[in-house]
Amino acid sequence: MPPYTLGVRTPRGSAARKPGRAKSRPYHHGNLRPALIRAALELVRTRGVTALTLRAAARKAGVSQAAPYRHFADKDALLAAVAEEGFRAMEAAMREALATADDAPLVRFHALGRAYVGFARAHPSQIRVMFGREVANRSAHPTLQDAAAATFRLLVDAIAGCQRAGLIRAGDTEELAVSAWSMVHGFSALVIDGQLDVVGDRSITDLAAGIARDLYLGLGERPLPEPHP
Amino acid sequence: MPPYTLGVRTPRGSAARKPGRAKSRPYHHGNLRPALIRAALELVRTRGVTALTLRAAARKAGVSQAAPYRHFADKDALLAAVAEEGFRAMEAAMREALATADDAPLVRFHALGRAYVGFARAHPSQIRVMFGREVANRSAHPTLQDAAAATFRLLVDAIAGCQRAGLIRAGDTEELAVSAWSMVHGFSALVIDGQLDVVGDRSITDLAAGIARDLYLGLGERPLPEPHP
DNA sequence: ACCTGAACACCGTTCAAGT
DNA sequence: ACCTGAACACCGTTCAAGT
16 A cells, blocks of 8 residues: 555645636735644544644645744644644533533533543544643643643532532542543543453443443442432 | 754664674574564653654664565554553563552552553553554554453453452442543553643642542542541 | 665755745 | 745655565
């Protein structure tokens, strides 16, 4: 098999230069930075992280291979922008889940977990850029870290709500949030990386229900409390 | 910055052709396949997944860039071999942890979790190849899947032992194992990807203890049972 | 049967030059 | 101020040819 699939190689300007449009494609793109991010997101979404090259994004935006360097220091910077967009999208999905959930604290907590796993399954390539080491120097991109922290905050707040209602035991809320995050993140990772195929043929939905139950109840042998969501 | 660091470019055979050795480097390597895997593992360990290129592995093994194709269909096949080695090493580490643990089922279960997180922290690059999508076609490499299943098996067995002792509640053992795996895997992933920096300045060790406790107890508000490891 | 050398189509990144 | 073209040192992969 040839390594690259004959790359279509759009004749430059063929799409940008409409017949009716008097001016041909301008020398200055005008809005290249957001255009490159859009192109990068689409590459990641449709063809995976490995298809995201600086040159491919430039081609998609209709500029030369060197043009991105006016707007991004290097490939890492573009990847960081993609990751940041991902965190904002995930935060939005989680907020939406909260908006449609009722007021019961445990229901809201559960809704966040479902939204997290749902986002991961809907956007597996993007979540690999958000987490993982595709972005080599995470600390070089503070706005990315802020976006990540904001989604973690949602989890912490939901757990605090459950604690106030006496539904989750007292204790360091952030520490409990790390446990919840680990569980939900680990499950998402195992699912999208196809790792759970080694486990009989249970459905992902059933396994997800088990995750939620075990996170709440733990594995220890004790009398079960009243029913929970 | 230049993208590649001047690549040392070992003069071919300089290391292979020892002065005392009468025969110069033979045309046939003789044992190329294992040599390539060794080279690949060292590249991953010392310089990360991105440094693992087929050409670099070939250079390290002292053969031409095309030689690996006699032994591996493509780069994916070499990556799969690296991932498989990783699972075998992790399984060995977990078995060793069991060997030095005492007979208490809960202690043994806990030891497995510590070994898992410990392996991930000691070999972050390798675990990214084992999980994750570096290996594009996991199902094309059945021995890799077998190696992964074997480590999962260890977890299932430990949980079954706890169930028999009445220390972990009854129920589908594999399902409970997926929860434990998710928790431990998620925590490992968040740690090695530097994601827990957004959580105050708790030590990883403290967070790990919290993970273990919350996995066993769950988050729900209930009277605590007798002390556990 | 196993390996090499040369080739091809890709990369990321730099830099002088264009508008 | 923003973009292009050409260049350089890398890739993965193929293929005819060597031993």
